[in-house]
Amino acid sequence: MSPILFWLFTALMLAFGVSVILNRNPVASALSLVASFLCLSALFVGLDAFFIGVIQVLVYAGAVMVLFLFIIMLLDLRAEHRRHFNRLVLVGGSLVSAGFVIALLQVLSVFPAGAKPFPALGVARLDDVRQVGITLFTRFNLPFQTVGVLILVAAVGVIVLSRRELK
Amino acid sequence: MSTEVPLLNVQIDGVWLQFPKGTKVIDACSQAGKFIPRYCYHPKLSIPGNCRMCLIEMGMPKMTPDRKPVLGADGRPEIGWIPRPQISCAQDIAEGMGVRTNSPMVQECRKGVMEFLLINHPLDCPICDQAGECRLQEFSVEYGNASSRFLERKVKKPKNVELGPRVTLDAERCVLCSRCIRFMKEVAKDDVLGFVDRGGFSTIACHPDKTLESNYSLNTVDICPVGALTSTDFRFKMRVWFLKETKSIDVNDGLGCNILIGSREGKIYRITPRENNDVNGNWIPDSHRLNFKYIQAENRLAHPTVAGNEAHWKVAIAEATASLKGAGKLALVLSARLTNEEIYLAKRLASALGITVMDVVPRVGEPDGILIPADRNPNTTGAQTLGVTGKTPGARLKEIQDGIRKGTIGGLLCLGEDLLECGFTHDDLVKLKSLVASSILPNATTAAAHVVLPGAAFAEKRGSMVNIRGRLQRLNKAVEPAASARDDWEFLADLLAAAGATHALTSIEDVFRSMAQDEHAFAGLNLGKIGDLGLQLLPEVAGVNV
Amino acid sequence: MAVTTQPFEQPDTLAKTHTALQHLAAGNSGASDLLGEKLILNMGPSHPATHGVLRLVLEMDGEIITKATPDVGYLHRGDEKIAENMTYNQFVPYTDRLDYLAPLANNVAYAMAVEKLMGWELPQRGQAIRVICCELARISSHLLGLGAFAMDTGAMTVFLYTFTEREKIYNLCEVISGARFTTSYTRIGGMTRDLNEAFFPMAHKFLEEFIPSLDEVDALLSRNRIFVDRTKDVGIITKQDAISFGLTGPNLRGSGIDHDLRKKHPYLGYEKYDFDVPIGSAGDCYDRYLCRVEEMRQSVKILKQAIEKLPDGPITVSDPKNLPPPKTTVMTKMEELIHHFILHTEGLNAPPGEVYFGAENPKGELGFYISSKGGGVPHRLKIRAPSFVNLSILPKILPGHMMSDVVAILGSLDFVMGESDR
Amino acid sequence: MDFINDIPWLLIAASVAKTLFLIFLIVLPIVSYTVYAERRVSALIQDRLGPNRTGFPTSLLGFHKDLQLFLGGLGQPVADAVKFLLKEEFTPGHVNKFYFWLAPVLAMVPALSTLAVLPFGNYMFGQKMVVADVNVGILYVFAIASIGVYGIVLAGWSSNSKYPFLGGIRATSQMISYELSLGLSAVPVLMIIGNLNLSDAIQYQIDNGWLLLPFTDGKLTLRELLLWIPVGISFIVFTISMFAETNRLPFDLPESETELVAGYHTEYSSMKFALFFLGEYAAMIAGSSVIVVLFLGGWHLPFLPINTLESSTTPAGMALGLIHISVFFAKVIALLIFFIWVRWTLPRFRFDQLMKLGWLYLFEIALVNIFITAAILALVK
């Protein structure tokens, strides 16, 4: 992938990510998140991981976030008021984040593999959809099915609970 | 006081009623609620009995051989009906008389008479001014046939004949009732009309070498039951069914004839007399009824002016008060054509401005012995009652004039009069520091005035006046004042407020109420109580006979 | 300008509406807390499904209506007051504009009311012509009701198909009265003119072609599940409700009540025609729809009989004192000219009294109540507008339905605001 | 700065060219003429004539008469466009301005983006006639289609008005619901084809006959005969879901004009409205294209020779390539007319009925259909 596109989408993704937190209007936050997802999926696509990229859009941007937005709009959430931060908390928080960044930089500079570029992956014989499929349905078949059942149970549970609530 | 008139029993359509002796059968029936159609009969005129429209079936009590009435089961006399129909207009009632106003014979008679009357009538309804108030139309629908059997040629008679300067005759439409002839002879005392020719060709005509030019000629148009006599002035102007009729009074002389103002959409089309037997009977002089054109004149004062320039009312009122206040000693000249309310307000204004010198302008003419008295101002009595003038109206005008000439009077408020007509000269007006004038039409005074306030004409306002016989009568509003002109009481009230007096006058009723409080002559009255026919305010003054 | 004139104060309608809505919401807010906020939706007066200028203030929980308040009067023209200021005949054009989808029938109902006051009965031919008018108007109005109903449920094409048929009826109206829409056909005591010869072939052709067209509409809707789902068991009006709210016309009969003035109080000789009254069983939108379709078929039946057996003779009553004479004599005869003048300027000479006449109009019972003090002008004229009465049931039946059902119910009630607001 | 050299300029140039060609020369004209067709066909269905007059205003240039083409009214789309451009661009005071402006864009862009992976022809100029021939083509279509809802939701929300809001909410739930049956109904097709790439789907149909009309390759095997059932079901469910996804009647609840006046675009006017309008029709085109690719053999026409990459630069190959493109869009247009035809025939669903249909019937049918397909595929080799 062209490095230009990589940097472009990375920057955009991060920018939208920040805007999710900074925006005081919940709808704007949600939409920023969608934009962020789209950039992320662009990064996936740039890595030739089309399937993941598309699924990212399909599931997160196309379904999950739509529901989020739906609920935000239905509840008619107002823009949040600017909060007065406790100075102590602010300082403490900044210190913790700064510490984390320093620690991260330290680790990266010490970790030898971090300095080298990754070796290029070999060209796959099969496209990624097939590979994902094969992997899921052979090596991880049991966990996959288990997760499927779990989600089903969760879904059924949600429906049952919400129905009872209404009555 | 008249002597007691004996009451007679009359049976009308089966019902026994009592009427004073001497009542005509036709009137008795009307009073009983049984209207009898008539053309020639008019209560104020003599009775010729020539139209035959008022035919009724009549009977007298059956008599026993001893000249006693035969009594029926109900104790009333039995009636022996006369087999021939009788005209009810020429017949006085008699004791025990029976009348049938709607029997088959009567209906048949009326149909026959109607058919005869319409045989030669031209198909003129679409152009005839009478259509809408035409007795022929009304009685034809009410009593006549619905369809015509007549196929032959109609008799042609002269049309569009100018009988006089104000009356046009259409002989074809005439039913030869002779009301006009009798009116001219008996009321107008100018016997110029008569019938000529015979039979179907009989027509109304003026005596040779004479024309119908009496000042009462237009009354013949009013009493003409059909469209034969028409007013040249009103001819073809407007259909009568469009006219809104406003009951009001005439302001051309001290009598205050009762009138109906016929107007449509803000325009006056005609004035007709209104019956008031205490004032003018059914008549009104032509000169009075035609004197309304000035209301819609082109040169009507439309806007208030200050120093000759059009100004807003607010400005004009403020300017008028200010200039009067700054002019030293003031005087007030009023018109006796103003209503009581206006005179009352002017009086209050005078006291607010400290005016002590005031008078009305007298207007005197030759009385005609019928309806026009010498006093040509409609409200002289009112002005006297309200105290703005004395026994001799106009007596103080000279004093005002002298004051101006000497310079002691610096400001003059002139309401509704032209000063040049009452002895003032143009130099007098110029000499004034401040001249405020109100008027309807422009005149020399308004030309010289510093502030001009356009007022409303008699048909544009409500109010009351007292006539020469002390009768309080009411003016009603038929049309809206022209352009920005305002009802006089409105600007007088504004002037009053600007002069510093407090008042709560928001309507003409308020003004009258206030006047009733302040002036004992009007105590306990209001505009509504006056009624359409007016009421006697002062002890009756012997006046002109009608 | 006079200075005393006060500046005209504009009423703050927006603020008023807002307060009104707040009151409305407050009035019903007791149990609503649990279910969350309610939405007040202002449907109309300018809304495609309100067939004019009906305004419905809907209180909704999601898409479910919890309360509905109809607000009428946006098309009020004061017809009843206008009637007091003109002669009986002059008011005929105003009746065109009541239920403007069936002007012919309105004309007839009005004329019948005045004729009842006059104590007149029309000759046979006149009556038959009026029956033809009424039934044509019924078909025309039902066609539009049907088309608009279908359009409200989304089937636009049906609307156009019914309009095509309506155009043919307009052609007939044109031949009958000289105008397509505002017919003003009747006069008190008769009609403006007799049926033209051209009418009969046209009418035959129309009656032939109409039933297949109606079948087509039927095929597009009646058994289409989407349409059936939209209308079946929606907006059910029970028999009891239908009676107590004073419903009339197909809306009443759709609820299963056999009440048709043409049968119950026959006028214009309706008892001589062979026709049946279709009634519904469930009282839902679907039943009202089916009733209208059936009524049209019955109307065709009546029309065929009326046209076939059209009697000869005069079309107006014979009362020369109250009926303007024919124009030919007005031009040539004095008495007739006078009567013409007086009858047109003063109106007919009606006796004092009160009458009420209700006719089975397409939308229901159109009644005219006339209080006369005598003379050519009614002292008071009250119009019982079926649409107005039919609308009164809305607050009762709308709650519990969805937004989409509102339009279906409105469509099935088939009202006309021109009549409701009059 | 060697990475600049890495940029595949040729690929980018070709993609841009193909995109421009597709959008401006094919899709937008089709969109505008679909609008015209909508009006004309609806008119003809309803015994009317429709817009049949708008020619080209040559009278403005001094000629005596306007130029009327043989059908008349063909200038209507141009007139519409001019009207949209010239109308007042009105933004109501009570809206959320940014999103109000963003929404029409979001409605238009996804609809056009979908077209990127659709192979609308075979080869021309040595290029495959698809903007991006990705492996997950069909998934991409679904993904982008699911983004399309944002435009409508935002329009409904930002208008700050009740009718658009209801429309927006309806649109959201409707589109999410029908995405499921849309995706599931496509699964059997993908199972049969065995690939997500849309070009491969067409290639499969060239080899084995169109999925919906398996005889188009000249032979009919038992497997194809059996598969006809699930494919048929798939086709019906897919088409119905596509109607719902594109908000076409009988599923046009978000904008049903008799209930919600115009739903989410009630407050829009001028060009912003035009974008919604165009987006809607572009979505129809995208949807029809997907149906064509999945079920109707894409650009393939039986008995028509197929050009190759090599031959596509020769005049004959070029001509053939053009024919392929025409065939593709002819099929699309036929489907569009079907869309229109259906719209002017049916009434509209109610909202709960719509959801019920989607969740209780179409979803289950699509799900069961997968098992049927799987069974057939497993049983009949």
Place this chain on the structure above:
Amino acid sequence: MAYTVRRPNLTFWEKIYLPNIVAGLAITFKHLRKMLQGETKVVMQYPEEKWDAHLPEYYRGAPTLVTDEHGRERCVSCQLCEFICPPRAITITPGELASDSKFAKVEKAPKAFEIDMSRCIYCGLCEEVCPEQAIYLRKDYAVTGENRADMVHHKDKLYELGGTMPGLVHKWNPEK
């Protein structure tokens, strides 16, 4: 006799939507086909094709004034139409015919005759009441104007629209 309308119960096939949808499509297609083949003819291409030939003699279009065979204006400004007009669209200023006029016998003619076509409701009452057969509702339905003033038809325009109409009126017959 009242009868209850049959409420069809949908069969299974009808319940799965498709057959009826197909039937519906067939109906609409039939219309489409007939339109394309030119079998149905419902609408008219307005300015080129007109309904005028179908209009009955008594069609109530724009009210106009007519002159008689001798070119005399029929109207005598009796103002009955002005009175009867329900929306008050007619305004007449009556006038007098000059005594030397050819038709002086009638004496009266409208000085001004205005019909405000933006008020007119085409009810035909004016034609009905006219005792001179002077006002007729003609087959003129396309009454247009660019402003309110245009919509007021003055006397000249009314006579131009009305043309000549023979009639029965006796009024200006010197013998009658």
